[in-house]
Amino acid sequence: MIPIDILGTYFLACLVLAIVPGPDNIFVLTQSALQGKKAGLLVVLGLCTGLLFHTSAVALGVAVIFKTSELAFTLLKAAGAAYLLYLAWGAFRSGAASIDGNGISALGSGQLYRRGIFMNITNPKVSIFFLAFLPQFADPARGSLAIQMLVLGFVFILSAILVFGAIALAAGSLGEWLSRSANAQRWINRLAGTVFVGLAIKLLLTER
Template structure:
């Protein structure tokens, strides 16, 4: 069991890291603004489910593959970039939606949730980050390192839910107002597409 004082320091660090601008923040922001709070929260849950994969990978030592194998890193990186470009293509092709009340998401709940999972799992930097960050707060003297990694991973997920959820709620409120204008909505779709392209390029240029 990790002492509470260490967990407290770790939790604050996690919050700061979650707040810092990055692909996940932007992804939640754009999806929430385009499709509403519910859509954004579903994406958040998908992203955090993806974090379970990375947490388990680090706990089991699988993430070492992505740190030592250039081929595995490159394949996952290309898969993630391809998916981002697919999202960009869809955003550029999207027209204005008819919004009633608080708005209905274009994608079904399951699609939004899976989109968040795929976005997170195909980012190899997350596994490498977990591999580098989590062990700093663990110690063999406190027992099983695998269990400590799981504990730290769940705390990180909690911080991500808090921060990303707040982003989704705030952006969703703005999106409900913006989506009432067809021209503004098309502009947001194009902006989202541009963001996805930028994230794909950034991911492709990422080195181990």
């Protein structure tokens, strides 16, 4: 079993990494501002469900495929970039009705949850990051490496829920306040669309 002191150090490192601006927390921020804090929390749950995929991939060794196969890496990031561009197109086309007067998203809960999952699992850099980061806190002398990877992955997910959840609540409250202005909603949509395009380009330019 992983010692508590090592888990504590690892948890603090995870919190710092979750706070550093990246595709996931920026995605949470934009979606929360666009759709409201409840929608933002659903996106957070989706993103963290996607992290289960990456954790399992590392534990099973599948992540090595994305690190060694140029084709697999390229196909996955192309799918992620295409999805981000699709979201950008939707944001640019949206009017001023993303959030109603009660701060409730026009999108369904399942759609928001799936949006978070797809956003996360189509970023191959997450699996590669996990492959490089998690083993630093594992030790074969403590038992099964696969189980240790799963434990470390769940701790990372916990830190992500805390940080991303805070971002969703803060940005969602701001978005719900701005939703009272139709003009502000239009500008939020345009800003979000621009952010999505930027994230798509960044993902396409990402190298292993």
